[in-house]
Amino acid sequence: MSNMETHKKLTIGLFGFGVVGEGLYKVLHQTPSLNANIKKVCIKNPGKKRNAPAELFTTSREEILSDPEINVVVEVINESEPAFEIVSTAIKNGKAVVSASKKMIAEHLTEILDLQKTYEQPFLYESAACASIPVIRNLEEYYDNDLLHSMRAIVNGSTNFILTKMFEDKLDFKQALILAQQLGFAEVDPSLDVEGYDAVNKWTFLLTHAYGIIEKPSNIVFTGIQNIQAGDAGVAKEKNFQIKLVAQAKKLNNGKVAAFVLPQFVTAEEPLSFVKNEFNGVVIESGFADKQFFYGKGAGSFPTASAVLSDISALRYHYRYEYKKLYHHTPNKLTDEFFIRVYVSFDDWKYVPRDKFEWIEEWHAEQDRKYLIGVLPFSSLRESNWWRENNTSLILSPDPIIEDIEIRKLKKMSLELAGILD
Amino acid sequence: MSNMETHKKLTIGLFGFGVVGEGLYKVLHQTPSLNANIKKVCIKNPGKKRNAPAELFTTSREEILSDPEINVVVEVINESEPAFEIVSTAIKNGKAVVSASKKMIAEHLTEILDLQKTYEQPFLYESAACASIPVIRNLEEYYDNDLLHSMRAIVNGSTNFILTKMFEDKLDFKQALILAQQLGFAEVDPSLDVEGYDAVNKWTFLLTHAYGIIEKPSNIVFTGIQNIQAGDAGVAKEKNFQIKLVAQAKKLNNGKVAAFVLPQFVTAEEPLSFVKNEFNGVVIESGFADKQFFYGKGAGSFPTASAVLSDISALRYHYRYEYKKLYHHTPNKLTDEFFIRVYVSFDDWKYVPRDKFEWIEEWHAEQDRKYLIGVLPFSSLRESNWWRENNTSLILSPDPIIEDIEIRKLKKMSLELAGILD
Numbered sequence: 001m002s003n004m005e006t007h008k009k010l011t012i013g014l015f016g017f018g019v020v021g022e023g024l025y026k027v028l029h030q031t032p033s034l035n036a037n038i039k040k041v042c043i044k045n046p047g048k049k050r051n052a053p054a055e056l057f058t059t060s061r062e063e064i065l066s067d068p069e070i071n072v073v074v075e076v077i078n079e080s081e082p083a084f085e086i087v088s089t090a091i092k093n094g095k096a097v098v099s100a101s102k103k104m105i106a107e108h109l110t111e112i113l114d115l116q117k118t119y120e121q122p123f124l125y126e127s128a129a130c131a132s133i134p135v136i137r138n139l140e141e142y143y144d145n146d147l148l149h150s151m152r153a154i155v156n157g158s159t160n161f162i163l164t165k166m167f168e169d170k171l172d173f174k175q176a177l178i179l180a181q182q183l184g185f186a187e188v189d190p191s192l193d194v195e196g197y198d199a200v201n202k203w204t205f206l207l208t209h210a211y212g213i214i215e216k217p218s219n220i221v222f223t224g225i226q227n228i229q230a231g232d233a234g235v236a237k238e239k240n241f242q243i244k245l246v247a248q249a250k251k252l253n254n255g256k257v258a259a260f261v262l263p264q265f266v267t268a269e270e271p272l273s274f275v276k277n278e279f280n281g282v283v284i285e286s287g288f289a290d291k292q293f294f295y296g297k298g299a300g301s302f303p304t305a306s307a308v309l310s311d312i313s314a315l316r317y318h319y320r321y322e323y324k325k326l327y328h329h330t331p332n333k334l335t336d337e338f339f340i341r342v343y344v345s346f347d348d349w350k351y352v353p354r355d356k357f358e359w360i361e362e363w364h365a366e367q368d369r370k371y372l373i374g375v376l377p378f379s380s381l382r383e384s385n386w387w388r389e390n391n392t393s394l395i396l397s398p399d400p401i402i403e404d405i406e407i408r409k410l411k412k413m414s415l416e417l418a419g420i421l422d
Numbered sequence: 423m424s425n426m427e428t429h430k431k432l433t434i435g436l437f438g439f440g441v442v443g444e445g446l447y448k449v450l451h452q453t454p455s456l457n458a459n460i461k462k463v464c465i466k467n468p469g470k471k472r473n474a475p476a477e478l479f480t481t482s483r484e485e486i487l488s489d490p491e492i493n494v495v496v497e498v499i500n501e502s503e504p505a506f507e508i509v510s511t512a513i514k515n516g517k518a519v520v521s522a523s524k525k526m527i528a529e530h531l532t533e534i535l536d537l538q539k540t541y542e543q544p545f546l547y548e549s550a551a552c553a554s555i556p557v558i559r560n561l562e563e564y565y566d567n568d569l570l571h572s573m574r575a576i577v578n579g580s581t582n583f584i585l586t587k588m589f590e591d592k593l594d595f596k597q598a599l600i601l602a603q604q605l606g607f608a609e610v611d612p613s614l615d616v617e618g619y620d621a622v623n624k625w626t627f628l629l630t631h632a633y634g635i636i637e638k639p640s641n642i643v644f645t646g647i648q649n650i651q652a653g654d655a656g657v658a659k660e661k662n663f664q665i666k667l668v669a670q671a672k673k674l675n676n677g678k679v680a681a682f683v684l685p686q687f688v689t690a691e692e693p694l695s696f697v698k699n700e701f702n703g704v705v706i707e708s709g710f711a712d713k714q715f716f717y718g719k720g721a722g723s724f725p726t727a728s729a730v731l732s733d734i735s736a737l738r739y740h741y742r743y744e745y746k747k748l749y750h751h752t753p754n755k756l757t758d759e760f761f762i763r764v765y766v767s768f769d770d771w772k773y774v775p776r777d778k779f780e781w782i783e784e785w786h787a788e789q790d791r792k793y794l795i796g797v798l799p800f801s802s803l804r805e806s807n808w809w810r811e812n813n814t815s816l817i818l819s820p821d822p823i824i825e826d827i828e829i830r831k832l833k834k835m836s837l838e839l840a841g842i843l844d
Contacts, residue, residue, distance in 0.1 A: 027710050030569070033750055132711040134564045141563075142556045142732050147452070271717060274696050279713075288449050288728030289554040291701075295693060295715035306710035310564050328455055 008071065008316050010036035013064030013095075015086050016077035017043050017050055017057070020100055020127070023305035024074065025052055028312075036072070036312055040064050044077075065089050072096045072315055074308060076127075080104040084111075091115045091123060098311040100304060102128040103192075106201035106217045109208065113323070122320040127307035129202050130155055130280040133296040134310065139209040139284075140321050147287035151210050152248035155202045157278035157299035158186040158193035159225045159245045164276045167242060172230050185278045185299060196224030196245065199261045203247040208323065210249060210284075211257050212331030219334070221381050222261035227393040231369050232345055236395075241265035242273050243395060252403055256335035258378065264396035265343065271295075336379040339407050341397040344387065345371040351390040356380045358407065359414045375402060375410075430493065430738050432458035435486030435517075437508050438499035439465050439472055439479070442522055442549070445723035446496065446730050447474055458494070458734055462486050466499075487511050494518045494737055496730060498549075502526040509534070513543045520733040522726060524550040525614075528623035528639045531630065535745070544742040549729035551624050552577055552702040555718040556732065561631040561706075562743050569709035573632050574670035577624045579700035579721035580608040580615035581647045581667045586698045589664060594652050607700045607721060618646030618667065621683045625669040630745065632706075633671060633679050634753030641756070643803050644683035649815040653791050654767055658817075663687035664695050665817060674825055678757035680800065686818040687765065693717075758801040761829050763819040766809065767793040773812040778802045780829065781836045797824060797832070 012028075014021055021041070028036060041057050042064050043050075050057065064070055065086070073090035075097065077083050083104040088111070090097050099105065105112060105125055116123050126136050130153070154160050158180055165176035177194065180186035192198050200222040207213040207220075225245050236243050244266045249259035266273045271293040275281035280298025285291050297303035325331065339358060346352050347369065354360065360374035381387060387394040402410060434450075436443055443463070450458060463479050464486050465472075472479065486492055487508070495512035497519065499505050505523040510533070512519050521527065527534060527547055538545050548558050552575070576582050580602055587598035599616065602608035614620050622644040629635040629642075647667050658665050666688045671681035688695045693715040697703035702720025707713050719725035747753060761780060768774050769791065776782065782796035803809060809816040824832060 023710075030709070033746075132714060134560060137564065138556055138560075141736065142559065271696065274693065286728070287452070288445075288724045288731065290719045290722070290725050290728075291717075292554060293715070293717035295713075295717070297712045300712070302710045303712050306708070306712075309710065314563065324455075 008318070010034070010072050010312060010315060011070050012036055012038045012072045012074055012312070013067065013070040014038050014041045015064070015073065015075045017041050017052070018076065018078070019301040020076040020304045020308065022051065023301035024076065024308050027302065027305045027309055031309065034309070034313055035316070039070055040067070061086060065093055070095065072098065072312065074312065075099045075101060076308065077101065080107060084108050087112070087123070088115055091119050091121045094119070094121065096122045096315045097124070098308055098315070099123070099125045100127040100308060102198065102201045106204040109205055109214055113214070116320070122315060122318070124311035124314060124319070124321065125205070126311050127304045129206055130282060130296065131298045131300065132303035132306050133280055133282060133294045133298065134307070135206065135282050135294060136209050136321070137310075138294070139206070140324070143284060143286055143289070148210055148251065149285045149287065150248065150250040151206070151282065151284050152246050152272065153206070153282040154244055154272055154275045154280050155206075155247050155298065156193055156199040156245060157280055157297070158190065159199070160275060160280070161185045161278045162194070163225060163228070163243055163245065166228070166230065166233050167237070170230070173225070173228065194224045194226050196222045196261050199224070199245060199247050203259065203261055206247075207249055207259055208326060209321070210325065211251070212323070212325035212329060213257060213259070213334060214326070214331075215334055220259060220261065221378070223263070223388050223394070225263055227388060227391065228263055228395070229345065229369070229393055232393055232395060235343070235345070235371065236265055239265065240268060241398065244272055244275070246272065246396070250401055251332065252335065252338060253405060254335065254337065256337070257332045258338050258401055259334055262394070262396050264400065265398050267398045270398065336382060337404055338378050339375050339402040340378050340400045341373070341375050341402060342400065343371060343373050343395045343397060344392060345369055346392040347390065351386060351392050353384070353386055358411055361414060373397065430740070432456070432494045432734060432737060433492050434458055434460045434494045434496055434734070435489065435492040436460050436463045437486070437495065437497045439463050439474070440498065440500070441723040442498040442726045442730070444473065445727035446498065449724065449727045449731055453731065456731070456735055457738070461492055462489070483508060487515055492517065494520065494734065496734065497521045497523060498730065499523065502529060506530050509545070510537055513537045513541050513545060516541070516543065518544045518737045519546070520730055520737070521545070521547045522549040522730060524620065524623045528626040531627055531636055535636070538742070544737060544740070546733035546736060546741070546743065547627070548733050549726045551628055552704060552718065553720045553722065554725035554728050555702055555704060555716045555720065556729070557628065557704050557716060558631050558743070559732070560716070561628070562746070565706060565708055565711065570632055570673065571707045571709065572670065572672040573628070573704065573706050574668050574694065575628070575704040576666055576694055576697045576702050577628075577669050577720065578615055578621040578667060579702055579719070580612065581621070582697060582702070583607045583700045584616070585647060585650070585665055585667065588650070588652065588655050589659070592652070595647070595650065616646045616648050618644045618683050621646070621667060621669050625681065625683055628669075629671055629679075629681055630748060631743070632747065633673070634745070634747035634751060635679060635681070635756060636748070636753070637756055642681060642683065643800070645685070645810050645816070647685055649810060649813065650685055650817070651767065651791070651815055654815055654817060657765070657767070657793065658687055661687065662690060663820065666694055666697070668694065668818070672823055673754065674757065674760060675827060676757065676759065678759070679754045680760050680823055681756055684816070684818050686822065687820050689820045692820065758804060759826055760800050761797050761824040762800050762822045763795070763797050763824060764822065765793060765795050765817045765819060766814060767791055768814040769812065773808060773814050775806070775808055780833055783836060795819065
């Protein structure tokens with residue numbers, strides 16, 4: 001095919017030789033058709049034994065960043081700030097960059113967008129979102145002209161593994177976490193995953209590709225699964241729900257976007273209920289394509305390396321993200337002007353500001369643990385921390401968003417219903 | 423972004439203004455950012471009332487095919503032969519082509535590949551595979567370097583709708599079919615869907631993108647759901663299975679590919695069990711990315727139009743399929759050298775050639791209907807028709823493929839087990 005002729009030969013400088021870096025090295029060896037070759041690997045610790053020839057390694061960043069023959073820098077290190085230094089220098093030096101560093105990308109998104117604009121170099125990071133699921137590519141290429149009503153996703157494999165074990169094997173949170181660590185699905189310091197930081201980092205740049213939104217991760221309301229209790233799983237089971245840590249975004253009638261990362265009850269009909277263990281899943285609802293669901297491994301050496309490989313492969317034909325929702329459409333804006341229906345379980349009523357609720361639909365008090373279901377203005381979650389302190393566990397209802405225009409009617413109905421029941 | 427500068431303005435000539443054509447017309451009106459404009463629509467029946475200005479329409483193919491200003495031909499008519507004439511003339515006249523005609527593409531695959539090679543024009547047909555699911559694009563772009571172990575899919579929404587209704591609402595086949603027709607999910611002449619022709623047509627070119635295989639649809643063993651009985655659904659339910667019409671392909675240890683379209687029992691753990699009603703689903707298992715699952719609407723005006731739209735959008739940056747598995751790798755070959763485990767239900771033993779079975783694991787005889795589970799050489803399905811005649815219903819077991827190298831060990835185990843049980 002004639003478009004083959006324009007394919008670049010790729011000479012790669014790799015930063016990092018952990019599970020992903022080594023996975024990529026192996027994967028590249030098994031795909032000679034790619035015409036890509038790792039020339040040098042920059043590592044921090046030269047003493048460590050590695051499964052690759054010693055002459056491949058260097059501890060000098062400059063050896064890669066200043067080598068004119070290297071036209072692709074692949075960065076799969078763990079620390080955010082060095083990663084950003086490497087990536088930005090590489091772009092400035094005229095190299096295409098592939099990165100897997102979600103935290104770095106989320107925290108430096110504006111600078112990264114500016115660098116791409118100024119130096120016109122491709123910067124691809126599919127593996128940073130859901131590892132093997134091509135969600136960025138499909139948002140960029142396939143849903144670029146469609147109207148995205150909503151997007152919801154399980155983007156963190158560790159927390160999903162823990163929740164699955166809490167549900168299916170009735171482990172408590174700590175047992176499930178230890179099992180996840182033993183199997184390599186959770187870090188030794190698991191807080192980045194468990195408390196939702198990893199998920200909100202990924203959600204930050206997925207919001208850019210889906211809606212043209214640019215926000216700091218710290219500006220998106222989120223939590224993790226650290227407060228979910230075995231009792232919550234019991235309540236969920238009674239209602240035939242599962243509990244998932246769901247990252248979501250929905251375009252509201254006011255034209256703005258509601259977006260957050262919170263635990264949620266998920267019904268059996270919802271595709272995300274199918275996502276078990278370390279898998280990830282993304283549900284996209286759009287004007288024309290209707291409901292789409294992507295499912296795949298969201299973590300692990302080879303699934304992540306396969307996404308890095310696909311990005312490298314795309315560089316051969318000079319592929320770049322266009323960020324169409326940001327540059328060619330009117331970018332969307334985040335809003336807090338909506339309400340959410342939540343389940344809250346807690347040790348004592350004193351920890352729950354009942355006056356913040358628009359109404360409460362259900363409440364139960366048992367010896368040790370109490371719970372209620374009610375409706376809150378979303379802004380109240382941003383303004384205070386009661387819902388993630390004092391052992392309190394907040395879980396969204398299925399289909400949790402209630403828009404401003406619906407709230408009055410629903411409140412009236414709910415109060416009438418309460419009157420009848422009293 | 424600088425790559426915007428290379429974007430073509432697209433002037434479209436559209437063939438066909440049925441549900442998909444009209445859907446596309448509406449969808450394009452809602453996406454002005456695409457910079458694409460329908461100049462003329464060729465229709466067969468000028469008398470019919472249409473929801474678009476009269477001056478848009480013509481009955482002359484030439485008016486579109488010879489118009490030098492039109493650089494994109496979109497073909498969404500139903501008849502295969504006229505579609506091929508239109509598509510091949512358009513390519514020869516230097517136009518990019520987007521088509522939704524699965525039957526035409528399957529039947530003229532070799533010619534279409536040759537035309538693309540000779541005239542170097544893009545010919546895109548994502549909507550022909552699974553409508554809104556971007557399966558071709560992902561096979562081309564995302565799994566191009568990965569080793570595909572297997573691919574299995576529900577590619578026909580009508581049959582899946584009928585099966586769902588037989589299962590969930592306990593309708594018999596005919597009632598479910600009538601309901602599908604009433605809701606617009608099945609044609610007035612439903613045989614193309616129901617008897618598996620539509621599925622095998624789609625599978626033909628998906629095999630090309632996944633494995634570089636080029637075969638006539640008639641050379642792929644297939645059937646539909648026409649012989650499935652309410653009793654089969656009952657047996658499935660007992661075993662906690664569902665019945666799906668599954669198109670599948672698997673790379674065997676001998677390096678060749680097993681591929682067919684047959685009804686199959688599907689376990690609750692299998693992602694395809696999640697695919698209900700008119701939805702489609704594709705499961706890809708690969709060396710690096712592991713298990714992936716894509717799910718979305720496989721039929722309907724807007725879901726199909728959205729895929730056509732994505733193809734049109736891709737033409738702006740001169741996108742073409744590369745058929746890498748065909749041209750840049752060693753293309754794979756189909757094989758019949760394997761065995762399959764099947765369930766067969768039938769009216770009378772005389773219709774089942776028991777001597778063709780390697781062994782039979784289970785059999786049941788009730789008043790009106792009998793069934794057995796056993797293992798057959800796959801070639802026996804190609805060589806005879808007993809399994810789709812005389813009201814006989816053949817359904818594959820979950821994980822039905824048994825490779826040559828396993829068969830002797832399994833046969834020995836099975837015969838020993840039968841001896842113990844006798």
